[in-house]
Amino acid sequence: MNCSNCRFFPFRKNFVNYFNQKSIHEECGVLGIYCPENGHSISRKIYYGLIALQHRGQESAGISMHSNQHISGYKALGLVYNVFSDRIINGLLGRVGIGHVRYSTTSVSSIENAQPFNCQLPKGEFSIAFNGTLTNFIDLQKRYSDQYSFKTSTDTEVIVYILSKYIQETGYDYFEAIKLVMNELQGAYSITLVNNKGELFGFRDPLGFKPLCIGTIEDIDTKVIASESVALDIINAKLERDIKPGEIVMINDNGLESKIALKNSRKATCMFEYVYFARPDSIFNGKTIYDVREKLGIELAKTSLVDADYVVPIPDSGRTAAAGFSKESGIPLCEGLMKNRYVHRTFIMPGQQQREISVRMKLNAVKSKIKGKDIILFDDSIVRSTTARNIISLLKKSGAGKIHFRVSCPPIVDSCYMGIDFPSSQQLIAATHTIEEIRKKIGADSLVYQSLDGLIRSIGLKENQLCLACLTGKYPLDLIDKETLEKELNIERNIN
Numbered sequence: 001m002n003c004s005n006c007r008f009f010p011f012r013k014n015f016v017n018y019f020n021q022k023s024i025h026e027e028c029g030v031l032g033i034y035c036p037e038n039g040h041s042i043s044r045k046i047y048y049g050l051i052a053l054q055h056r057g058q059e060s061a062g063i064s065m066h067s068n069q070h071i072s073g074y075k076a077l078g079l080v081y082n083v084f085s086d087r088i089i090n091g092l093l094g095r096v097g098i099g100h101v102r103y104s105t106t107s108v109s110s111i112e113n114a115q116p117f118n119c120q121l122p123k124g125e126f127s128i129a130f131n132g133t134l135t136n137f138i139d140l141q142k143r144y145s146d147q148y149s150f151k152t153s154t155d156t157e158v159i160v161y162i163l164s165k166y167i168q169e170t171g172y173d174y175f176e177a178i179k180l181v182m183n184e185l186q187g188a189y190s191i192t193l194v195n196n197k198g199e200l201f202g203f204r205d206p207l208g209f210k211p212l213c214i215g216t217i218e219d220i221d222t223k224v225i226a227s228e229s230v231a232l233d234i235i236n237a238k239l240e241r242d243i244k245p246g247e248i249v250m251i252n253d254n255g256l257e258s259k260i261a262l263k264n265s266r267k268a269t270c271m272f273e274y275v276y277f278a279r280p281d282s283i284f285n286g287k288t289i290y291d292v293r294e295k296l297g298i299e300l301a302k303t304s305l306v307d308a309d310y311v312v313p314i315p316d317s318g319r320t321a322a323a324g325f326s327k328e329s330g331i332p333l334c335e336g337l338m339k340n341r342y343v344h345r346t347f348i349m350p351g352q353q354q355r356e357i358s359v360r361m362k363l364n365a366v367k368s369k370i371k372g373k374d375i376i377l378f379d380d381s382i383v384r385s386t387t388a389r390n391i392i393s394l395l396k397k398s399g400a401g402k403i404h405f406r407v408s409c410p411p412i413v414d415s416c417y418m419g420i421d422f423p424s425s426q427q428l429i430a431a432t433h434t435i436e437e438i439r440k441k442i443g444a445d446s447l448v449y450q451s452l453d454g455l456i457r458s459i460g461l462k463e464n465q466l467c468l469a470c471l472t473g474k475y476p477l478d479l480i481d482k483e484t485l486e487k488e489l490n491i492e493r494n495i496n
């Protein structure tokens, strides 16, 4: 196969530019909707679903629609609200489509990186929305380098290329092509795909790192596939189930068909979805994220109680666990820190200096509440420690007494190669410092992290059903090229 067999559109020029970027790892949100009845246009439903998934990616948003045996769409940089006007949504016609919100870990923000990606083949076309990171993309590139000239070391380029190759080799049998692709991919992926036949697919890696669920809008018998169940709630769809790890789901005019393409008794649900990333009102593996976070706080109250006047959450990430701690300990919860909601999460801000400024822009203390009070301060995790240090400094300057810091996640000591934007391990504070050193560095009077057992108990899944690699260094898959992955990570995170 040569590249002339695989033509990417409608941003062909941009597509080439995209692959001239450095390796990109991302945490994103994906969505797909299939309505069986003609005359419905579901782009507005995709738009609402993407708004519900906005926390999974703020850099760009896009929608691809199937209509008249073609795929067309729109994508741009910015929040979903900013990207899509009424006019654009009204112009996106069709009863089958997919959507994507992107969260970039690089400092490069460009339209070329926005998804969904469209691919035009000699006898068809498709569009995919991808959430995850492949850990064997370097190996795959080497395997196919005599057939296709890869422009960069990006996993998305690898997926689109291999998919397009198998789609053609199987005579445009997408089910079979996806199965063949999944045999070759290693890492985390939750993907939605729409093709020019108007078929909608959702598929997930065999370890199930990232969430992907399916639901139904009952009155119009419409199927919805989404990264999180909150995207179903907003459009009145009822959650049916998670798409199983290793499963491919296809929805077309004949209904829903499902195949388990890959089986693995080991699962590796990302613990960080429960701790921080997913919305508290989402349900994943049958567990409401809110309930898990509340249990994390209860666990900590059982093991790390101290005398204090208030439990103060760092908004919004520490709020639910702090409520659990307060409930268990009887120490009142106090919203002693207020958040400016228009500043993004600090660990996606580029550059150390920018991150420090962003903490000050983001939070302010309610001085009348915390002055002279001893507080138990709550957050979900400590990554570099900049946020914790700056917030404790802010609270002390505002007159707080003792500050006891409680962290609902155990210490993060290793990198994530499966799509969460942690820095490389050298930049993770817990990888290079003891807990006592971290306590001194952030200026807390005491510091207690969640235990690994407490985390596992709170999530309620067995240890071999979870990925805990960034906490334990034990990765649930063979990292064929860990050294190169780490090098790539270092290059990217140093850009930030």
Ligand code: SF4
Binding pocket: 209, 269, 270, 271, 272, 273, 415, 416, 417, 418, 419, 420, 467, 468, 469, 470, 471
């Ligand atoms: S390494 Fe950590 S953040 Fe990455 S997938 Fe595993 S649990 Fe999630």
